[in-house]
Amino acid sequence: MSKLNFTVVDADELAKKAVTRSSSFGPNSPLKRLFQMVVIKRECYINDLWELVGHETVSTRDEKRDDMRRAIDWLLKRLAAIDVVAFGEHLGMQMTDEYQPIPMPRVIIGVLVHSPSKPTILVYGNLDVEEAVVGDGWGTDPFVMTEIGEYLYGRGVAMDKGPLLCWLNAIQAYMDAGVRLPVNIVFVIESMAHCGSLGLETVLKERISFFRNVSCVVMATRRWQSATTPGLIYGSRGLIYYHLEVQCCNRDLSSFEHGGTLFEALPDLFYLLSCLTDPQLNVLIEGTAHAHPVDMNTVRCADFSYEEFGDNLLVPRLPNRRHKHLALAKNWAMPHLSIHGIEGANSEADVRFVIPHKVIGKFSIALAPNQRPEDVTKALQKHLGQVWLQRASPNKMMLCEKFVIPSWSGRCNSPEYLAATRAMSKTYNVKPNFIRDGGSLLAPSIFQRVLKKNVVVLPIAENDIGGSPVNERISVDNYIKGSQMLAAFMWEYAQTNPESDFVDGMCMPKD
Amino acid sequence: MSKLNFTVVDADELAKKAVTRSSSFGPNSPLKRLFQMVVIKRECYINDLWELVGHETVSTRDEKRDDMRRAIDWLLKRLAAIDVVAFGEHLGMQMTDEYQPIPMPRVIIGVLVHSPSKPTILVYGNLDVEEAVVGDGWGTDPFVMTEIGEYLYGRGVAMDKGPLLCWLNAIQAYMDAGVRLPVNIVFVIESMAHCGSLGLETVLKERISFFRNVSCVVMATRRWQSATTPGLIYGSRGLIYYHLEVQCCNRDLSSFEHGGTLFEALPDLFYLLSCLTDPQLNVLIEGTAHAHPVDMNTVRCADFSYEEFGDNLLVPRLPNRRHKHLALAKNWAMPHLSIHGIEGANSEADVRFVIPHKVIGKFSIALAPNQRPEDVTKALQKHLGQVWLQRASPNKMMLCEKFVIPSWSGRCNSPEYLAATRAMSKTYNVKPNFIRDGGSLLAPSIFQRVLKKNVVVLPIAENDIGGSPVNERISVDNYIKGSQMLAAFMWEYAQTNPESDFVDGMCMPKD
Structure with a gap:
């Protein structure tokens, strides 16, 4: 019943162009200094994540609201330390299943504005995590982050506490390197992402004029499609x-x-x-x-070994005639x-x-x-x-x-996607895959619908093939490079001039 | 695909004959005195049940074995008080799911032998009960028997602690009335009935010669098909x-x-x-x-309101063309x-x-x-x-x-079924239904197979239409009358002479 329509576009060019256009990565370039600063502070950043993972911010469990409150306070303090003017917006009460009113977790709104002439990005994040119970098969306490080999284990390390802290690390790197932040930032950090982002839409709508200067919405969440090649997500079902x-x-x-x-x-x-x-x-x-219609090009480029996936999971026989592009197309679109x-x-x-x-x-x-x-x-x-x-x-x-x-699709033909492509290319030394996400991301669709802004999702974690919801992990390398990449994104975004011609003739996935 | 075969036999005659042959129920008959004695001791018997229900004899839960041990000790003491020589036969160890060895509950074997010339009945019972957790919807603590109105609520009151105590009450009544027990009794009481009667078969086989004088096996378990008319169970699927x-x-x-x-x-x-x-x-x-083949007669006689059943459970539409006999036939056979x-x-x-x-x-x-x-x-x-x-x-x-x-079927054309019919007729003043049980009773099939003895099941509890596994209950009346009925059964069984002609031409369900 289902038919696949392929349209051939050449996204390779995008990455190539992005790399060749880069002029800021010489031996003394600011980016290099920023990257070095992140590496120097590595232990501090890991310790921050350890602290944040310790708060059991399970939004689906009513009795964890105190943990949530402490985590929000913790984050407000951390944001203040990097000069973000932030506060927790109260959302009123919520009814539990037993008809008990409990306070909703606050939505953090923060601003870091240097100059009205710089572009303003909206950084979205969430503090809450999925349920985690040791009995489900965790090898470690999910709320005590544990470093084993090259990985950090714990609930939220990959989704989405680690990626959220990467933003803070990136800003810290600018401070440490003595480089002025090239963009203004508005933070919106909720703690009900696992409860259907309850309240987020209201917060956005009530402050619609507050967000009018935002150029684009950026979030670091989800994973790459590949275990080695970074991907940037331009839409989900x-x-x-x-x-x-x-x-x-x-x-x-x-x-x-x-x-x-x-x-x-x-x-x-x-x-x-x-x-x-x-x-x-x-x-x-x-x-x-x-x-x-699926972009043949993005599917073809995607670094994903279907065979390895099947072997790893002991799948008796793969469907889709074992064709990677059929499986991905099915999962994406x-x-x-x-x-x-x-x-x-x-x-x-x-x-x-x-x-x-x-x-x-x-x-x-x-x-x-x-x-x-x-x-x-x-x-x-x-x-x-x-x-x-x-x-x-x-x-x-x-x-x-x-x-x-609802589904969402980003406008790939935009400065933010170009900046993301450049940032990833420079950080990982490989052009990123343009991927769609098989999952359904609620936040991008809310931002797209309410603020009418373009959204780009920048995952920092490699695909853990066959990774399960238990024993969530992220490699230290992904966490550190993720911080570098977000620093690079801000830098590159400031470099892009929406009025310039770089968007013309660019071969990216169709919007 | 399924076809019903009806064979018409006339079981009414059995009950009639049973009642007309009764000569022992005059104003001064021993049965009347026995019945009175049961009524006089009513509060004692209810208290005994309260004590026994208090032991959490859930055989499927390993951690309840201490409760089980105490319940077995309690019963051994009670049996000794009515002159039963009883002991708990150790069955060795059992492996838990975690590969921990735990002792199996003892099987109680007891004898109450007055004279070799009297017939010997084997009374089977079980002390263990189904799991019961307040959270499943119990209105009372399942292990604290609670009298509400005319009912006793608690796990095991109807299956099978109540019926088991009825046997003890019945024997006590003979003692209280100064009437010599007319039969010899061998007790076999296990506590693993809800774990597939683990060990029961071994106990029987190892003592096969011990049971050679047993004439029949009797057990009080399950419920009647009707809310008002008693039934005796002559087989199950x-x-x-x-x-x-x-x-x-x-x-x-x-x-x-x-x-x-x-x-x-x-x-x-x-x-x-x-x-x-x-x-x-x-x-x-x-x-x-x-x-x-289903006995049309037993099905026809069975007092069961299919419509009421459907109304009570809010069943949108009954199958079997709403015919009671089709539903029963389907459930029975x-x-x-x-x-x-x-x-x-x-x-x-x-x-x-x-x-x-x-x-x-x-x-x-x-x-x-x-x-x-x-x-x-x-x-x-x-x-x-x-x-x-x-x-x-x-x-x-x-x-x-x-x-x-395995399925089992009793020989209805036998002294024990006649005695049961008479006992029920005299106790409840109504001829009992001959019923099959939709459930699958393991113990009767084990006794029939290993000891090659005829089995009769005498339920004492009315059918609680729509009764659920939680809030198990028995009416005080059922409990007291059940004790009387079992006293009557022993009396009637002693009166029956297997050599007499009463079995000829009797119209009972086909064996």
């Missing part, structure tokens, strides 16, 4: 998260006593879920399976449906002869960049309605759209 | 419990980063599980869907497949974009009494093999038979 609920009666029953006396809920649910994809996992929902789990049935190892009465299938559909969420949900409702009619089950079936993350 | 595992790689992945790059495990599993039954939940496995849950996927309420790498579908097939477990597993393997071949998934699929409970 949208996503709709669904609950599909089937209920057969008003309480759990025993298959001993009640097996055969009613239509059970789980078989209905499994049947419905089975009708959403074909064996190749193509989405079977009519009218929603069209693909976004085509609709995809994943089933994540089932609520309400027995998930424990014990034996229970239960007939679950209400079960919820949890799945998400990643959207091609040109798919409208409302169209997909409408088509899904229709599809499920038809299947349910055929099934003729008397049970209650309900589809619930839990949340939507 | 077999059961096979399966794990169906699908694995797609060696660790959980993120649908963000990996969606589209491999064949996921959950869609495969749901597809396989969907192919096992049709929308009416008929088992689709070839050659296994034949039904056991036809194969049935229930899916209980999924291991390895996200079952929590939180949002995780996980692609589970190894998922296990847990389901059981209840067997018609004439189905051989090995035939069913073989057919299931073949069926899944064909479906899997069509699916052409590269993932690993594995079917694992976790355990088997």
Whole structure:
């Protein structure tokens, strides 16, 4: 059902041009001094990350709000130390699942303005992290950062405490090197990124005029596609998260006593879920399976070993005819449906002869960049309605759209993308891949929609092939080079002149 | 696929005959005195149950073995008080899941022999109970028996601590009434019934000659089919419990980063599980869907309101064309497949974009009494093999038979069934239903197979329509009348003369 459209553009040129245009990296260039300063302060920066990881900033757990408060205070102090004028904006109260009001974590807004004549970048970051429990398979305490070999282990080291501190390290490097910061910076740092960025949109909207001078929005998050070649992210798919609920009666029953006396809920649910994809996992929902044109060039350039990926994970046979570009295209820009789990049935190892009465299938559909969420949900409702009619089950079936993350795409043909390309080229000595992200990033889409500014995402962490949500890690090298790269980005961004001709004829992924 | 065969026999006659033959229930009959004695000691008996429920005898939880030890000691003391010579037979050690050896709970063996000329009944019981956690929805502490209205609430009050104590109460009544016990009794009381009766078979086999004089095996467990009419259970279906595992790689992945790059495990599993039954939940496995002939008479007599059942549970529409006899026949004697849950996927309420790498579908097939477990597993393997071949998934699929409970059927045309019928008729003033049990009872099948003795199951608890595994309860009336009924059973059993003609021409369910 899905078709791939390739358009051939030549992004290689971009990187080449970026490198050849660089004139600031001579032996005494400011960039070299900045890079050296970062290396000198290496231990301080690692220690900062150790301190920040120690705060259990799990936004999805209500009882961690005190940790969150301390982490925000910690960061405000650190920002003040590098001359950022920052404060925590209170967002009021939030209701817990038990209907208890608890305060929302503050959103940090900070400014570091040197001169109105310099361009102003908005740096977005988040302090909160995903849940982490030792019992899930962590080899170390997730909230005590531990250096093992060349890696730092701990929750948030790669997403997104490490990248956030890289910005602070980069600014510190300018101070240490005695180089004036070439850009103005506005910080927006939230702590509810793992709760759907609750409140972020309001903060932006209420201060819309405050952000009017911002030239672009930059964030350091996610990972490269490759283990060795840096990548810069120019867009991500949208996503709709669904609950599909089937209920057969008003309480759990025993298959001993009640097996055969009613239509059970789980078989209905499994049947419905089975009708959403074909064996190749193509989405079977009519009218929603069209693909976004994928830039053949970016896919081709992407440094990603599909075979190694498969071997590493012991995947019995790779789909997509083992073609890297098909797999990447599918992950970057085509609709995809994943089933994540089932609520309400027995998930424990014990034996229970239960007939679950209400079960919820949890799945998400990643959207091609040109798919409208409302169209997909409408088509899904229709599809499920038809299947349910055929099934003729008397049970209650309900589809619930839990949340939507719209897709976003950056304007690659812009100073910020050129600056990012140059900064990465100079830091890593290799031209970066232009990549899309298979995941759905909420913050870029909010910034793009509310502030109408171009967004560029600069990951600093290499792809940990087969890396799992537990034992999160980042290499010391990635952390240090990431700080250098952000320092370089600010430098390069100031060098770019939006009025100059460098954007013309540039071969970048289509916007 | 499934067909029902009805054979018409007239079980009504049995009960009538039982009542008319009774000559021992005059104003001064011993039975009347026994019944009165039970009523007089009512508060003592309730207190005993309160004490026993207080021991957390959860056999599936290793850390509860001390509670188990104390409960066994408590029962040994109680048995000694009614002149039963009892001891706890040590079964050696057992390995926990963490490979720690822990002692198995002792099996209590007790004898109460008055005279070799009297018949000897073997009374089976179990001390262990199902897991109970307040958080699962208990309104009271499950291990503190609580009297609310006419009910006693607590784990084990109905299964099977209450019924076990009824035997002790019944014997106590004989002592209190100054009536000599009319039968010899051998007790076998295990505490691993919820762990597949581990060790029970060994104990029986090692003492096979000890049990040679036993005439029949009697146990009080399960519930009636009806809320008002007592039932005696003359058989139950077999059961096979399966794990169906699908694995797609060696660790959980993120649908963000990996969606589209491999064949996921959950869609495969749901597809396989969907192919096992049709929308009416008929088992689709070839050659296994034949039904056991069901006694039309027992089904017809069974006091069970299907409509009330449906209304109580808010079932949107009842299957089996709302016919009670079809539903009961299906539950009693036809194969049935229930899916209980999924291991390895996200079952929590939180949002995780996980692609589970190894998922296990847990389901059981209840067997018609004439189905051989090995035939069913073989057919299931073949069926899944064909479906899997069509699916052409590269993932690993594995079917694992976790355990088997064979079906069993009592010989209804026997003194023990007549005595049971009489005892129930006299206690409850209504002829009992002859019922099969939809559940699979392991102990009767072990006793029948190892000792080659006839088994009769005498439930004392009314069917709590829609009763759930939490908030287990028994009415005080059921508990007290149950004690009376077991006293009556012993009396009636002694009256029956296996050599007499009462068994001829009796219209009972076919053996």
